[in-house]
Amino acid sequence: MISSLMTRLEQIGKEINFSGSILVENKESTLASSSFGLANRADIIENVSGTRYGIASGCKIFTAVAICQLVEEGKLTFDTKLTECLDVNFTNFPENITIHHLLTHTSGIPDYFDEEVMDDFEELWIARPMYQMRNLADFLSLFQFEKMKANPGERFHYNNAGYILLGLIVEKVSNQVFTDYVQHHIFDKAKMLDSGYFALDSLPGKVATGYIDYEDGSWKTNIYSLPVQGGSDGGAFVTTKDMLKFWEALFNNVLLSESLTQQLLSPYVHEGNDDHYGYGVWIQKKHDITFKYHVMGYDPGVSFHSAYYPNLGITLAICANVSKGAYRMMNEIEDELM
Known part of the structure; x- marks a missing residue:
């Protein structure tokens, strides 16, 4: 089965011109480990198992864990109101928005990148250069005075701005810069030694450059397409191995108590078909049984999926x-193994 999976992934990788790394493990062994394409096309540097990749919104789960840690310490509750956490002027926001609403994308607040009406993330940085976006507070002016999309708790609306606010709450309550908090309380605890929130203009070694490909065969890097510094709504860099270490730490209650871990992983919102949303994590059920916990992220030059399949004891990162390309690869792995 392992050899057939590797053969199939190699075939699909060539078919779709995939560029990245894949790691699939169960409790006993590695089921698949492979890398494709180039981390740096100009210098012909290949992607390898230790390459660090941007994961876009895939790191919202780190923000949710950070909030849960502060809840566990008694510094917050999930019912704490936004107005009780931040001293920021939100002209059109009602006072009953809670941390639970923000975590589950049900706050109804406007988003700075609204996926219901926008499809080009690069458009955001025409009026506000991306190199100015270095702190969470830099994003506030993009949405804080806009009108609400819905009433709090009324509906699910995937929302990056809500996770910006959660990051600001982490900073206010912990008295630490958000990225420093995650480094010390999540990455270090989970032994994710190669992960971090790296600024695009001061990247360390072994980081893959993100590429945007065009139909005519031309391409460009994504350095001018994303905020220069990632934060609580997206933009961390991980290796596939580090991502599997995160899942292991989470499910072994290294990051949170068993009770808070279960709260993080509870399905609070039913978002069509078998998909549900917890705190920063997607939950897919089949016949009322949890099939997988998964996170994903897409940006220009970034494609990411990672999941844990509890009944199978399998964890993967793409x-x-x-x-x-990451979604296609995940589907192939599921078809072969599950």
């Missing part, structure tokens, strides 16, 4: 430095 990191790509191109705009698509």
Whole structure:
């Protein structure tokens, strides 16, 4: 089965011109480990198992864990109101928005990148250069005075701005810069030694450059397409191995108590078909049984999926430095193994 899976992934990788790394493990062994394409096309540097990739919104789960840690410490509750956490002027926001609403994308607040009406993330940085976006507070002016999309708790609306606010709450309550908090309380605890929130203009070694490919065969890097510094709504860099370490730490209650871990992983919102949303994590059920917990992220030059399948004891991470391909690879793995 392992050899057939590897053969199939190699075939699909060539078919879709995939660029990235894949790691699939169960409790006993590695089921698949492979890398494709180039981390740096100009210098012909290949992607390898230790390459660090941007994961876009895939790191919202780190923000949710950070909030849960502060809840566990008694510094917050999930019912704490936004107005009780931040001293920021939100002209059109009602006072009953809670941390639970923000975590589950049900706050109804406007988003700075609204996926219901926008499809080009690069458009955001025309009026506000991306190199100015270095702190969470830099994002506030993009949405804080806009009108609400819905009433709090009324409906699910995937919302990056809500996770910006959660990051600001982490900073206010912990008295630490958000990225420092995650480094010390999540990455270090989970032994994710190669992960971090790296600024695009001061990247360390072994980081894959993100590439945007065009139909005519031309391409460009994504350095001018994303905020220069990632934060609580997206933009961390991980290796596939580090991502599997995160799942292991989470399910072994290294990051949170068993009770808080279960709260993080509870399905609070039913978002069509078998998909549900917990705190920063997607939950897919089949016949009322949890099939997988998964996170994903897409940006220009970034494609990412990672999942844990509890009944099978399988964990996977698919990191790509191109705009698509991770989803196709995940589907192939599921078809072969599950």
